[in-house]
Amino acid sequence: MPNKDPQTQLVKHLTDVHSIEEQAAVQMRRAPDLVEGALAESFRRHLGETESQEQRVRQRLQAHNASPSKLKDVAGQAGGFGMVLFARSQPDTPGKLVMHAFSYEHMEVAAYELLGIAAREAGDEETATMAAAIADEEREMAGRLAAGFDEAVEQALRQVEPEDLGDQLGTYLADVHALEAQSKELLERSKEMDVPEALRAALARHLEETEGHLRKVERRLDDRGAAPSAIKDAMLRLGALNWGVFFAAQPDTPAKLAGFAYAVENLEVAAYELLLRVARRAGDQETVDLAESILNEEKNAAKAIADQWPVSMSIA
Ligand SMILES: [Fe+2]
Numbered sequence: 582m583p584n585k586d587p588q589t590q591l592v593k594h595l596t597d598v599h600s601i602e603e604q605a606a607v608q609m610r611r612a613p614d615l616v617e618g619a620l621a622e623s624f625r626r627h628l629g630e631t632e633s634q635e636q637r638v639r640q641r642l643q644a645h646n647a648s649p650s651k652l653k654d655v656a657g658q659a660g661g662f663g664m665v666l667f668a669r670s671q672p673d674t675p676g677k678l679v680m681h682a683f684s685y686e687h688m689e690v691a692a693y694e695l696l697g698i699a700a701r702e703a704g705d706e707e708t709a710t711m712a713a714a715i716a717d718e719e720r721e722m723a724g725r726l727a728a729g730f731d732e733a734v735e736q737a738l739r740q741v742e743p744e745d746l747g748d749q750l751g752t753y754l755a756d757v758h759a760l761e762a763q764s765k766e767l768l769e770r771s772k773e774m775d776v777p778e779a780l781r782a783a784l785a786r787h788l789e790e791t792e793g794h795l796r797k798v799e800r801r802l803d804d805r806g807a808a809p810s811a812i813k814d815a816m817l818r819l820g821a822l823n824w825g826v827f828f829a830a831q832p833d834t835p836a837k838l839a840g841f842a843y844a845v846e847n848l849e850v851a852a853y854e855l856l857l858r859v860a861r862r863a864g865d866q867e868t869v870d871l872a873e874s875i876l877n878e879e880k881n882a883a884k885a886i887a888d889q890w891p892v893s894m895s896i897a
């Protein structure tokens with residue numbers, strides 16, 4: 582039986598965000614080497630913020646006579662390194678890095694929103710105030726990354742000859758297909774978990790949309806004459822990214838599931854933002870339209886999940 586004592590829950594959430602910050606710090610130290618200019622600067626600046634966040638969280642843990650969990654932090658550091666390695670292994674390293682970093686910042690936003698709820702339930706106003714302040718810093722970093730989508734595509738495509746742009750667009754399309762397939766798996770798995778009805782309904786609704794996205798992207802790949810192996814290749818390319826490692830743990834509570842799903846939806850948001858930009862460059866209006874319409878649904882899905890944070894904390 583999970584322990585529902587508010588004090589125990591609060592310490593668990595503090596331990597979780599501490600491990601998330603340790604993982605973030607590892608990424609922020611290595612990320613600037615993979616990009617240039619303002620993007621590299623964003624990562625450097627966020628390293629300072631991340632180190633300060635880690636200290637603030639550690640102080641709140643100490644105030645509750647708890648220490649950061651050694652075991653979790655080690656897993657976090659390994660995962661952090663994995664994400665940078667993953668981006669480095671991809672043909673469009675700057676794009677993949679910004680996309681995953683954007684998703685990671687949203688996972689942090691979710692974790693701090695949930696921490697704030699846990700802190701208020703335990704009557705710890707100081708932690709609630711800290712959680713709100715750090716959530717704002719994470720949202721700001723996500724905003725800086727979003728402002729860098731153009732630059733990320735620019736840096737990723739710098740070496741691509743104009744006549745190869747169409748092939749490149751094909752790989753971006755195949756990549757969103759692979760992401761949709763992974764996200765469908767996560768949404769299906771969540772059906773087996775004991776989750777509050779409102780959260781279950783939001784995820785079920787998006788599962789249906791996700792199946793539609795898969796069909797539409799497949800059709801677009803077909804119409805563009807993609808090789809039948811394109812989808813398989815993308816699965817292999819993205820298979821190097823183990824979501825469980827990337828997010829430090831598999832979700833085992835409704836609150837974690839909501840945070841995880843929110844991060845995954847934002848991973849898709851970033852993927853479609855990149856696809857949209859590559860399609861514009863390649864002059865493929867049909868793919869532009871497709872990316873824009875799906876992008877909207879991904880943003881709405883993320884919002885619908887965020888609306889369920891208070892409910893997802895009710896069965897912890
Ligand atoms: Fe952080």
Ligand SMILES: [Fe+2]
Nearest residue numbers: 686689719722
């Ligand atoms: Fe962050």
Ligand SMILES: [Fe+2]
Nearest residue numbers: 764846849879
């Ligand atoms: Fe989605």
